[in-house]
Amino acid sequence: MARPLARSLAPLTEESLPGLILRLAHRLERSPARIAELCGLNGHQNRLSAHYLMALPDDLTQAFAISSHLHTDEVRTLTLSCFASAYPPLGSVRLDGSRNTAAARKMWAAGLSRSYCPACLAGDGSTVQNLYGGPWRLRWHLPVSFACTAHHRLLARSCPQCDGTPNQPANTERQGLITQRTTSGLHPAQCRHLATSDGAGQRRPAAMCAARLDRPQAAAILSGCDLRQLIALQARIDRHLLPGPHSLTVTGPGPDPGFFPDLIAAAQLIRLAWPESARFAPSALLAELIDRHLASAAEQRAALAPGQHARHTWAAPTDPLECGALLVTADCLLGENASDDSGLVERVQPLAVAAFTRHPANIGAALRRMDFSPHLARALAPRLNGFYRAGGHRPAVRVPSRHSTFSIDHVPARSFPRSGSSPTSAPF
Numbered sequence: 520m521a522r523p524l525a526r527s528l529a530p531l532t533e534e535s536l537p538g539l540i541l542r543l544a545h546r547l548e549r550s551p552a553r554i555a556e557l558c559g560l561n562g563h564q565n566r567l568s569a570h571y572l573m574a575l576p577d578d579l580t581q582a583f584a585i586s587s588h589l590h591t592d593e594v595r596t597l598t599l600s601c602f603a604s605a606y607p608p609l610g611s612v613r614l615d616g617s618r619n620t621a622a623a624r625k626m627w628a629a630g631l632s633r634s635y636c637p638a639c640l641a642g643d644g645s646t647v648q649n650l651y652g653g654p655w656r657l658r659w660h661l662p663v664s665f666a667c668t669a670h671h672r673l674l675a676r677s678c679p680q681c682d683g684t685p686n687q688p689a690n691t692e693r694q695g696l697i698t699q700r701t702t703s704g705l706h707p708a709q710c711r712h713l714a715t716s717d718g719a720g721q722r723r724p725a726a727m728c729a730a731r732l733d734r735p736q737a738a739a740i741l742s743g744c745d746l747r748q749l750i751a752l753q754a755r756i757d758r759h760l761l762p763g764p765h766s767l768t769v770t771g772p773g774p775d776p777g778f779f780p781d782l783i784a785a786a787q788l789i790r791l792a793w794p795e796s797a798r799f800a801p802s803a804l805l806a807e808l809i810d811r812h813l814a815s816a817a818e819q820r821a822a823l824a825p826g827q828h829a830r831h832t833w834a835a836p837t838d839p840l841e842c843g844a845l846l847v848t849a850d851c852l853l854g855e856n857a858s859d860d861s862g863l864v865e866r867v868q869p870l871a872v873a874a875f876t877r878h879p880a881n882i883g884a885a886l887r888r889m890d891f892s893p894h895l896a897r898a899l900a901p902r903l904n905g906f907y908r909a910g911g912h913r914p915a916v917r918v919p920s921r922h923s924t925f926s927i928d929h930v931p932a933r934s935f936p937r938s939g940s941s942p943t944s945a946p947f
């Protein structure tokens with residue numbers, strides 16, 4: 520039975536569950552594992568389950584709320600479940616164990632390891648953040664987070680001292696909610712990687728890297744124009760993730776359930792149709808970054824043993840800069856007016872042709888798993904159905920011609936009707 524902790528902390532805005540546990544551990548001078556135990560979160564074999572990042576079961580939500588002096592609603596905002604309705608890829612994933620983690624990455628759902636903004640971790644100057652650090656933000660676990668709009672910078676991926684990725688174990692330790700969870704005495708913003716050698720090359724297997732991740736770091740080399748474009752897209756993504764009172768006015772458009780599926784499907788198409796798709800990259804440097812990402816993905820595939828599955832083929836780029844470059848290019852492909860079908864068809868069809876002729880074997884399976892809006896489905900459909908016929912499968916996407924009146928019967932299976940194109944608002 521969980522008992523209230525002697526002292527607790529109110530969650531910071533957008534703080535994640537592992538982030539709050541790290542701050543509680545620092546405040547109470549205990550290890551994160553001990554805090555989890557005191558809060559009733561220790562599960563089977565004393566593990567701190569990675570799945571808790573997605574959602575806490577009701578009994579554990581209750582226990583954690585009692586221990587940490589919080590309301591159960593506050594506890595629920597610490598897990599990715601609060602993005603589930605806004606971010607469709609989160610819908611069906613589990614994050615528990617390396618296989619599920621790889622599957623979650625493939626679906627563009629979420630990752631246990633995370634990018635971070637050093638300035639956010641440094642805190643906002645308030646007393647509580649000066650003492651216990653700023654927030655590890657929940658949305659940094661989503662692959663569509665690549666920049667911090669508050670600090671106008673790209674997220675950092677790794678520790679500047681040891682190059683380790685936060686919460687990505689370098690050894691055989693199973694990836695859980697918090698890496699090296701039994702280690703106490705670290706600030707929440709300190710690197711929890713084991714440093715295997717010191718500067719002189721001597722092995723020091725037990726020492727922590729412990730570098731502070733909340734110190735100023737060199738910013739990515741981008742032109743002001745590229746950076747502005749990446750930040751603008753991130754701001755739009757954030758508005759879709761966290762629809763607040765400012766983004767959803769009574770008269771304005773409602774949340775667009777096709778936004779993320781289309782953005783992700785367009786990003787996959789950009790990769791499959793590279794280099795023909797390079798012309799949609801807003802600058803030569805951004806195209807070069809996508810090129811770099813594709814080259815390293817190809818290297819990873821080449822290094823696979825026969826029979827091993829290429830898990831990373833569809834995963835979002837792990838580097839925030841490369842991911843931002845890919846998404847901003849995908850956004851240019853989709854164009855500003857998603858309902859302008861003829862423009863979209865003109866842009867998408869040549870890429871679909873390039874993608875289908877180059878990757879006939881796996882593209883159908885991959886696209887079958889993907890969700891997208893009727894607009895993108897229409898732009899892709901002739902190629903998709905052509906492929907399915909060629910491959911001997913029945914067409915999986917039923918799409919009306921652009922001239923027909925749109926009804927719910929025409930929405931392809933597993934895709935989302937865009938706001939404004941629902942049957943109730945269609946001009947019958």
Ligand SMILES: [Zn+2]
Nearest residue numbers: 636639667670
């Ligand atoms: Zn920031």
Ligand SMILES: [Zn+2]
Nearest residue numbers: 678681710728
């Ligand atoms: Zn480090």
